[in-house]
Amino acid sequence: MAKLRHCCTVLLLLFTSVSAHSDFFTSIGHMTDLLFVERDLVSSLKDYVSAEEDKLQRIKRWADRLDALSTAGSQDPEGFLGHPVNAFKLIKRLNTEWAELESLVLTDVSDAFVSNLTIQRQHFPNDDDQTGAAKALMRLQDTYKLDTETISSGRLLGSSSVATTSSVLTMEDCYDLGKVAYSDVDYYHTELWMAQALKQLEQGEESSVVDAIAILDYLSYSVYQQGELERALAFTKKLLELDPSHQRANGNLKYFEYQLSKQKKLEVDDNDEEQRMWKENRGRRDDYLPERKQYEKLCRGEGVRMTPRRQSRLFCRYYDNGRHPRFVIGPLKQEDEWDSPHIVRYHDIVSERDMEKVKELAKPRLRRATISNPTTGVLETAQYRISKSAWLGAYEHPVVDKINRRIEDITGLDVSTAEDLQVANYGVGGQYEPHFDFGRVTDQ
Template sequence: MKRLNTEWGELESLVLTDMSDVFISNLTIQRQHFPNDDDQTGAAKALMRLQDTYQLDTNTISTGDLPGSSSAASQQTALTVDDCYDLGKVAYSEADYYHTELWMVQALKQLDQGETSSTVDTVTILDYLSYSVYQQGDLERALEFTKRLLELDATHQRANGNLKYFEYQLAKQKKVEKREEGEAAEGRQRRETRGRPDDYLPERRKYEQLCRGEGIRMTPRRQSRLFCRYYDNSRHPRYVIGPVKQEDEWDSPRIVRYHDIVSDKEMEKIKELAKPRLRRATISNPVTGVLETAHYRISKSAWLGAYEHPVVDEINQRIQDITGLDVTTAEDLQVANYGVGGQYEPHFDFGRKDEPDAFEELGTGNRIATWLLYMSDVQAGGATVFTDVRAAVWPRKGTAVFWYNLYPSGEGDYRTRHAACPVLVGNKWVSNKWIHERGQEFRRRCSLQETD
């Protein structure tokens, strides 16, 4: 992103004086299709998101030595001092001093190891470092970085001012610590455990654990009750001779996976149809009902109607035959692409009681079930996790997972809160079908018990 956004502009300027008008014209035309500053900032944030979710240190990311990547790919994705510095600057602009410190330290480390840079020097990095650690309450390290900066540039005006201020604040802090030993211990603990800023997502830790494959609540005893089977949906004519492969992924709520459910040719056709229409995915604002982009959903999506191609119609019919649910009232097939860092944080597919108008314009009721088809393998990351029950389902090309969002009573099943984990290495393609209540009255009957 950075190379196409920043360095292409430099290349364009370089050739302006020495190339033909045709070449320059082509260069300028292509430029409009390249990333811009927003894309570069988004890529930087994606890297930091991956760093937190998969607990990667800055050196692992900088060397490109990521899980699931080859040694050749690692060399191609290695970050320079300038790249690390730019990542730190993006964090700094967001007042995210935790990540500012991490990436400025990495940039400093690479400079100390002998790497050269034509755009950034040690003094500049130390300036950012001292301020970012100060903002996190670590006065001693802030003072340490400031002193090192002044050894390199004794006339640095801001550093000289900061030196006096940090020394004054540190002396004041030590007086308080001597006076109140209890508070001193608490203060030290607070500095030692400083980390990422407060989060709006209360289940962040649980979500990220599951993305890493940790904290999954499936005991061996429960696992032993999950089975694989050939499934014909009560001897459906299409599947009596050739039943589909069904595997239990989770018991409560029940999540099943269907193997080899679509061919490579069908998946490629779906991607081909969707690619020209892919746009940044949106969410429905729960207050206004307006569709808008959100930082917690990073992907591109497109919608395909059954009338657009026989493959789409065939997949819709297959979903109906296998699930036994009527798809004529379902939403169009949504195709989504998640690049590196692409994610969708924990959410519900169904409309809650505080969102009575969630699907009112469709006139087909709530989303009774979700069908999620994986159209690519993912080298690392990209799991679908259910945070309430601590379940995780990993992408496998050509398979689909299915679950009910509502109980037979029509009440929402809050255990189905789920998320799409960030893609660490690779490219994730999925398509999903949201099936609605209307048309299912005699296909999935209401229970006599509201609690069922």
């Protein structure tokens, strides 16, 4: 019990660094804290299980002893109670020992764990975080053209982590993703994830929460909303095979059949260009970015390719920036990334130790990144910027000042008029889509 209370205190201290923050899904840095908190909660849970097991063992010993006594006495009750010691002990057991056993059974060893969990839950991610993380998965799905099977199995190309059993989406996970899409009136992703949930259910996954009827209900409506009446009707019939009394499905069956008969009478041409374009672009986000296809191609590594001749003109070199005093003895490692416009990369500019110090300084101050509203000029959050950021001034730590001076030496620019060093930490499916990045000077 003392160990559980101690664990509760430790967890409370652990969360002081993140309790003031929200939007966990927008920052991997803050999500790492959640991993450690969960690990300590699991440790607390194991302590509770051990305490429960110890309690049950004590009760079992009581039961075994009392069973032996009552069995012996019931074989010859009168002879057994003829012995005055047996009579005394029977009365004593029923008067005091059973009361002690009752007290033991009623002892709630979960108090410390439940109290611990209750304290921590107020700092846990909320529904908005879960929704944000779900939308992030779907954003990655669209950007990298991943199918639901690939994501569900955890086999994500380019992922730095190895897929484990914890990286696999269960049927219930897929169902929840579909529900998030449905709540967002995103019927394209609703269909994809409900279909994946149904597939895993039919492959033998079990659930006490979700059944085929609930999945088919979402599936039929989502494909109907995308104009596919025949498939909507097929899913509805499949649902009614499982539950003939399903009220909504029976109503939908008649409606879909009626709409389908009307459609056939009008002889809708499936090759109609407008309908073809609609089907091709279904599920695409209708937002401000006309260059989205090119942008997503770049994310997938499908952008403009250099010819071998242009590639051959790119070099790596040691660079001293015109024999700058700081780089004469220790020149910079410079690499050509692109020829026109000329883009170069500098290697080993900041040491690992300095980077860790920057992260240490920034983490407690990370807040959801904002954009400036082009109309009002007010800072606000936006769905196309999924990250948290912090600002560090040169005066705050020698490391920040050293990085600023390093930038000056490399570029020849004066950072005294620049904004502070911005540290950005991206979350699940983190992104900052292409945007115009400039400031406005208001009239005085």
